Amino acid sequence: MMSCQDKVSLLRLAETAALTTGRQLRQRLAGSQEAEFVFEHDVKIRADKSAQTLIQHFLEPSNLPMLCEESPNLNFSPKDLQEFWIVDPLDGSLNYHQGIPFCCISIALFRKTEPVLGLIYDFFHEELFSGIVGDGAWLNGQPIHPSTVNETGSAVLTTGFPAGTDYSLRSLTRFAKNIQQFRKVRLLGSAALSLCYVACGRADAYREDNIMLWDVAAGCSILRAAGASVDLRIHGAMTESVSLTAHNGRLGF
Secondary structure (H helix, E strand, O other): OOHHHHHHHHHHHHHHHHHHHHHOOOHHOOHHHEEEEEOOOOOOEEEHHHHHHHHHHHHHHHOOOEOOOOOOOOOOOOOOOOOEEEEEEEOOHHHHHHHHOOOOEEEEEEEOEEEEEEEEOOOOOEEEEEOOOOEEEEOEEOOOOOOOOOHHHHHHEOOOOOOOOOOOOOHHHHHHHHHOOOOOOEEEEEEHHHHHHHHHOOOEEEEEEEEHHHHHHHHHHHOOOOEEEEEEEOOOOOOEEEEEEEEOOOOHH
């Protein structure tokens, strides 16, 4: 088993990777980033790949395999699920592309299918969320905890529409029924930051289906570390979509 000292060292390694990469992303004129691929409901920009390359460079000394969004099979064998990194070099790419300052770098360490630690860096707002499961979670080094809201009707839900969302009337009607019990709903464009907001009490719950593991892995780690309730359902291979429901631990939905 990995020692507490090992986990702290790996978290510091991820922190260096995220801070260095985040500064480079922030220095660029985000709104003018040229799109490499444009999909019906998403966009890929060159910054995604350059950020991933830099993060991989910093994580390489750990000698752990990596599951990365921009190259999901790189240094990663689904048959060897011990400790491994899960990296989303730029969560909220469309926000970044549009000049909306709500995006982040997301780095997690998992053991098999369980989160060990996570780090999420909102480089536009200089907010560094981190957590080690069993030890605690922090925002810029200060401890964070979920909210104490205990009624769904008083809770704020964060969610989103993944790129492959079914926008049929039937699907959207089902979505509306699932969220109408909450006081407010927020779609922020970054799953990772949405989860951080639940971890620190800015929001109370999160729910999303058919999202990719790299979008939520670090957020799940930070939520668990903060004492929140996390139901992560991995339906198949690590490179396939997952479902996630999380809340402050008091709502019970």
